[in-house]
Structures are given as C-alpha cells and as structure tokens.
Amino acid sequence: MKPRASALDRRTAMRLAATEYQRCAELLRSLDTHAWAVPTACPAWDVRQMAAHMLGMVEMAASIREGSRQRRAATVNGNIDVDRLTALQVSERSSWSGPAISDLGRELLGDEGLCERLSAIPCPYGDGKASEQIAGLLRGYLR
Numbered sequence: 001m002k003p004r005a006s007a008l009d010r011r012t013a014m015r016l017a018a019t020e021y022q023r024c025a026e027l028l029r030s031l032d033t034h035a036w037a038v039p040t041a042c043p044a045w046d047v048r049q050m051a052a053h054m055l056g057m058v059e060m061a062a063s064i065r066e067g068s069r070q071r072r073a074a075t076v077n078g079n080i081d082v083d084r085l086t087a088l089q090v091s092e093r094s095s096w097s098g099p100a101i102s103d104l105g106r107e108l109l110g111d112e113g114l115c116e117r118l119s120a121i122p123c124p125y126g127d128g129k130a131s132e133q134i135a136g137l138l139r140g141y142l143r
C-alpha cells in the first residue's frame with residue numbers, strides 16, 4: 001500500500017496539529033464530573049478512559065523509553081497489537097481522575113517539540129497520522 005501524500009506542506013501541518021492539540025487540551029479541561037463518565041463510540045470506554053488512552057499515546061510519543069516500554073508490552077508474535085496497546089494505556093491510568101489526566105496532558109502538550117513527534121506516529125486505523133485524529137476523535141465521541 002502506497003502512503004498517502006499530504007495535501008499540506010510540513011509547516012502548515014505542524015501549525016494545524018499544534019492547534020488541534022491545544023483545542024483537545026482545552027476541551028478536556030472544560031469537562032465537568034458528569035462529562036468524564038459519558039459513554040463514547042468505543043463501547044468499552046467512557047470519556048475518562050478515552051482520555052487515558054489519548055494521554056498514553058502522548059506519553060508514548062513524548063519519551064523514547066516510554067514508547068519502547070509500551071510497544072514491548074503490546075507486542076505479540078513480533079507485531080504490536082493495537083488493542084493490547086490501548087488496553088494497557090487505559091488500564092495503567094484506571095485510578096486517575098479525569099482532571100488528573102487533563103492536567104498531565106496539558107503539561108505534555110505544552111512541550112513544543114512534542115507536536116512534531118506526535119505528527120510522526122502512524123495512526124493504527126484509517127490511513128492518516130495520529131496528529132490528524134486525536135482531537136477530532138474526542139470531539140466525535142462527545143457528540
């Protein structure tokens with residue numbers, strides 16, 4: 001399968017990705033207690049669990065060591081099992097409150113270099129990059 005060519009130049013894509021990450025952080029910060037428990041389009045997850053997964057992906061991109069640890073934990077027969085990876089990200093943050101997830105996410109997303117690292121993560125579904133998907137996914141789940 002040939003990779004999809006970007007319709008945007010790199011500078012524009014980075015600016016848009018940074019804006020989407022900021023919007024996602026603002027959206028999480030705005031949630032009240034009830035909103036964190038709302039079911040999502042992923043039947044097994046509520047909003048807090050979706051945010052825990054998203055934070056896990058951000059942490060995976062933010063640190064080579066953390067990324068390697070998560071990939072090793074999710075590898076089955078030499079391949080990364082996406083379901084295992086996302087389950088790990090959610091379960092490791094199962095005791096965290098929604099605001100705690102939001103606070104760490106905001107801290108990590110304040111790292112200027114992180115946006116570029118996140119934009120390089122292949123999205124495990126569809127044919128895009130994680131930077132094109134994260135905030136849009138959460139907004140869709142909250143509709």
